[in-house]
Amino acid sequence: MKVSYCPNCAQETGFQRKLGFGTFFAVILTGGLWLLALPFYPKRCNICGNDSPQAEAPPPLPLSSPVPLLDSEKKCPACAEIINLEAVKCRFCGETFDPETVARQVAVVKEEIAAMQAAGRRRCPFCGQWDVVTAVQPDGGLGPWCPHCQRPAKVK
DSSP states (O other), X not given: OOEEEETTTTEEEEEEEOOOHHHHHHHHHTTTXXXXXXXXXXXXXXXXXXXXXXXXXXXXXXXXXXXXXXXXEEEOTTTOOEEETTOSBOTTTOOBOOHHHHHHHHHHHHHHHHHHHHTTOBOOTTTOOXXXXXXXXXXXXXXXXXXXXXXXXXXX
C-alpha cells in the first residue's frame, strides 16, 4: 500500500477503496455488472475516512541535514548523543557538566522561547522551525502552514 499525506487529518497514511452494504446489494441486483464500477470508487483515508486528493508526502529531509533538537535537548560534546538540556551528567558516556553552565544554558533557551512567543511567532511541531504562517490549506480553509515542511503545522 502506498503511503500518502492526507491534508484532512494532517498525517501520513494509506488510502483504500471502502466497500459497504450498498455496493454488496448493487452487485447482487445487477447480476455482478456493478463490479465494473469498483475501480471508479474514490479512495478514502484509512484514518479519517474522507475522500482526499492524494497529495504526495512532503519530501524527506536530506541525510546531511541535522536532526532538529527539542528545546529541552542538547548534544553531549563528548559522545554527540542527544541528552536532556538540564542534564548534569551524560547518561551515555558519563561526561559531567558544570551545573552553573547548565543553568545558564537553560536560562538562555527559556529566554529565546519567550522572545519568539512575545514576537507572535509560532513553531512547527514537526520540524521545530519558528516560521509557521497562516495560509490556505490543501482542503481550502485557512490554518497554520510550515514553509519548511511544506505541510499543515497543526497537531490533532
